[in-house]
Every structure is written in C-alpha cells, then in structure tokens.
Amino acid sequence: MAEESEVDFLGALPLDMSIRKNTDEGRPCVVAEPDGRIAQIYREIARHVAAKLSLQAKDYTTKFPSIKVMNN
Numbered sequence: 001m002a003e004e005s006e007v008d009f010l011g012a013l014p015l016d017m018s019i020r021k022n023t024d025e026g027r028p029c030v031v032a033e034p035d036g037r038i039a040q041i042y043r044e045i046a047r048h049v050a051a052k053l054s055l056q057a058k059d060y061t062t063k064f065p066s067i068k069v070m071n072n
Contacts, residue, residue: 010045010049011048012041013038018032018033018036019038029042030042
C-alpha cells in the first residue's frame, strides 16, 4: 500500500492478540510489556517517524510578523 500510495513505509505491527488485549485495558504495549517484542517494534517505528520528520524542511514563516508599508 505504501508503494502504491507513493509514501514511505515506516514499519508494521504483527496481528497479535496482546495488542488488542492491552489496548482494550488502556495499557499500551510499551507500558504493559516494555521489554517485549511488540514494544520494540513500536519503538523502531517511532525512530523511523522521527528520522523522517527530522529531514523535513522547517518553515518559520508563521513565526515572523507580517510587515505592511502603506503610503498615504
């Protein structure tokens, strides 16, 4: 799907019952099992997202006021 949509593939999670169970209980996998395989996958995906975001150009144009010069 990522290739068809021409977007970067950042990672995939397995179909694992513990993800559903922990989510239903309000406990993210990284909290319920911080050293588990699924938590490692989440962290790897987060690193990929952070790396991609760090490569984006920063637009600071909204940080500066607009200046208008009016001649009367």
